[in-house]
Amino acid sequence: MPTHPRTDPSAAETIARRIAEREAGLGLDRDVLAREAGMSRRYLEYLTSVGPGFDPNGFLRIAAALGLSYRELVDGRADLPPGQAPPAPRPVLLRLTEEQCWEKIGARGVGRIALPGEAGPAVFPVNYTVDRGTVVYRTHENGAAAPAPGSAVSFEVDRIDDRRSNGWSVLITGTAERIDDRETLQRLMRDLAVQPWAGGARTLWIRIRPESVGGRRITSTPPGDQD
Incomplete structure (x- = not known):
């Protein structure tokens, strides 16, 4: 059986917008982001259309390529101040x-x-x-x-x-x-x-x-x- 995505259209749209804004801020185009995340551009665009429920590991790689934690990319939340919760480590991609x-x-x-x-x-x-x-x-x-x-x-x-x-x-x-x-x-x-x-x-x-x-x-x- 195929792997069917668990989609949330509004959440996927929000995350896709967050990715586009981060790309623009870093001066990255979509081909470069896909290459850094270790996936094809077509697959990256498919992931952004269906959301992280389909392939969480793929979104972890996208987050790392954008210099974000998974939580920052998916939830849009920055790390909490010291004393409230341990800050989340940022994933780093090595080839x-x-x-x-x-x-x-x-x-x-x-x-x-x-x-x-x-x-x-x-x-x-x-x-x-x-x-x-x-x-x-x-x-x-x-x-x-x-x-x-x-x-x-x-x-x-x-x-x-x-x-x-x-x-x-x-x-x-x-x-x-x-x-x-x-x-x-x-x-x-x-x-x-x-x-x-x-x-x-x-x-x-x-x-x-x-x-x-x-x-x-x-x-x-x-x-x-x-x-």
């Missing part, structure tokens, strides 16, 4: 090298595949494995997570602690293809036995050939250490 990105996602795990759609990206959780510099997953032959051959897709894996504002996120963009070579399929079944979450007897192996691999490590900076 990962491509080698570090592959190390982070490991040999297998759970990620999210984003496929193009008319209203915006359709996002599905999938269990994946890494095979010779590509990402591979299985899905039902007629499932929503089975892209047409040659589709441009995005694949994201993240491990983030929202409370502590730390963790990491890796974004892979590339092209999806269906694996139909018998020898390759036999090898995958033998060595990379990934069971699809989608039900049904007829399943496909999907390979994502990366065109770009990027990632961010998120860490928190204590308020006293900020410039």
Whole structure:
């Protein structure tokens, strides 16, 4: 099943306006913000249209790219004065090298595949494995997570602690293809036995050939250490 956004139109509109105002104040354009946040511009614009209920980790990265805490971006509240509450640490984004990105996602795990759609990206959780510099997953032959051959897709894996504002996120963009070579399929079944979450007897192996691999490590900076 796709990941459906939990939307609040008025809240999403307010946050989108807050992002635009912060961009203007920092002299950032939308492409630069998307790149700093480690996501495509299209995905960033989709997030701002549906609000943080869809992908809180994505908004944490946007906040860090704008030099804000998650609370400042989403709630519009500055840190409380000393003595009333501990000030919230600000998340800081650090770039990962491509080698570090592959190390982070490991040999297998759970990620999210984003496929193009008319209203915006359709996002599905999938269990994946890494095979010779590509990402591979299985899905039902007629499932929503089975892209047409040659589709441009995005694949994201993240491990983030929202409370502590730390963790990491890796974004892979590339092209999806269906694996139909018998020898390759036999090898995958033998060595990379990934069971699809989608039900049904007829399943496909999907390979994502990366065109770009990027990632961010998120860490928190204590308020006293900020410039």
